[in-house]
Amino acid sequence: MKRITLCIGIFIAIIVVSIGSLFLLHKNNKELTEKIDEIIELYNNESDEVSDKVNDLEKYWDDYYIRISFVAQSSTLDDISYSVAKLLPLYEQDSDEFVSECESIKYWIKRVYDSQFPHFYSVF
Amino acid sequence: MLIVFFRAIILYIIIIFSIRLMGKRQLGELQPSELVVTILMSNIATLPIEDINIPMIMGVVPIFTLVCLDVGLSHLSLLSRGFRRIISGSPKIIITDGKIDQKQMKKLRFTIDDLMESLRSVQVFDITEVQLAIVETTGKISVYQKQNLQPCTPQDMGMNKKSKNPPQLVIDDGEVVENALNFIGLNKKWLYNILKKEQCEIENVFMMTADEDKTYKLVRRELD
Numbered sequence: 001m002k003r004i005t006l007c008i009g010i011f012i013a014i015i016v017v018s019i020g021s022l023f024l025l026h027k028n029n030k031e032l033t034e035k036i037d038e039i040i041e042l043y044n045n046e047s048d049e050v051s052d053k054v055n056d057l058e059k060y061w062d063d064y065y066i067r068i069s070f071v072a073q074s075s076t077l078d079d080i081s082y083s084v085a086k087l088l089p090l091y092e093q094d095s096d097e098f099v100s101e102c103e104s105i106k107y108w109i110k111r112v113y114d115s116q117f118p119h120f121y122s123v124f
Numbered sequence: 125m126l127i128v129f130f131r132a133i134i135l136y137i138i139i140i141f142s143i144r145l146m147g148k149r150q151l152g153e154l155q156p157s158e159l160v161v162t163i164l165m166s167n168i169a170t171l172p173i174e175d176i177n178i179p180m181i182m183g184v185v186p187i188f189t190l191v192c193l194d195v196g197l198s199h200l201s202l203l204s205r206g207f208r209r210i211i212s213g214s215p216k217i218i219i220t221d222g223k224i225d226q227k228q229m230k231k232l233r234f235t236i237d238d239l240m241e242s243l244r245s246v247q248v249f250d251i252t253e254v255q256l257a258i259v260e261t262t263g264k265i266s267v268y269q270k271q272n273l274q275p276c277t278p279q280d281m282g283m284n285k286k287s288k289n290p291p292q293l294v295i296d297d298g299e300v301v302e303n304a305l306n307f308i309g310l311n312k313k314w315l316y317n318i319l320k321k322e323q324c325e326i327e328n329v330f331m332m333t334a335d336e337d338k339t340y341k342l343v344r345r346e347l348d
Contacts, residue, residue, distance in 0.1 A: 007145065008189075010192050011188075070179055071181065
């Protein structure tokens with residue numbers, strides 16, 4: 001009886017942690033997307049705050065990377081890290097690729113969430 | 125490399141815990157569901173060890189999920205005979221009164237070599253000696269020999285022997301095994317009296333067995 005109780009406990013814990021990680025991923029992705037949207041808007045308005053916001057984004061990503069690496073493959077996360085690291089140099093060079101790099105980060109983090117969400121097609 | 129090292133240690137501990145969680149049944153004869161879990165578990169565990177790109181939780185979650193499902197299924201099969209038959213199948217008779225059920229053997233995809241090998245492993249070399257042979261759900265064959273060919277027992281000879289438990293290991297390499305002492309209804313006081321009588325310190329005992337009748341066998345440690 002102890003064994004079955006322990007197994008039910010583990011089973012429930014797995015379900016809770018899985019759903020919890022999905023919610024956490026969704027929440028953090030939303031925050032990250034908002035930050036990127038804000039940067040794009042500031043960039044389009046030619047604001048001086050862009051570099052500060054990009055630095056903020058880098059810090060936010062560094063923290064988020066550790067949390068997200070528990071569920072996502074590190075190769076995908078490394079691609080995002082690479083894009084985040086490119087933002088400041090691109091901005092300083094006033095490159096046209098700045099906005100597209102921001103969009104690519106948004107796309108990648110959406111892909112990470114989609115890959116974790118149990119869609120019918122991803123399960124089967 | 126250190127990541128792989130740490131992951132291997134953690135997963136090793138997790139797998140040992142999982143096997144213990146599945147219980148003693150898992151360590152002996154494998155039922156079909158247990159075989160599936162064991163194969164899957166060994167494969168899943170290697171993935172996050174080999175590839176550090178894969179988060180370790182991706183190995184831990186399926187292992188625990190499979191183990192929990194297996195324990196759950198075993199529990200359900202204890203409650204329902206029908207469910208047990210679906211999960212584990214049922215034993216099948218392949219020899220009755222020395223006669224092989226060829227239809228059943230075909231169904232089970234058992235060759236005559238498999239059958240003879242199993243019979244030989246229980247010291248039966250002639251099929252006509254077999255009263256009943258059953259293929260268990262684990263694939264093992266249980267053989268019941270014809271009565272007049274079975275070894276003679278004290279009961280057959282009209283002797284009334286008292287049933288008793290086999291001797292238990294009460295000292296293991298200088299350490300007292302209290303559970304074993306309790307099992308045979310003896311205590312430490314009796315044990316120390318014996319050691320005193322034998323003029324042997326407990327540290328110098330390599331092993332000692334005893335039974336309910338206080339019959340003991342003491343093996344002293346060999347000095348280098």
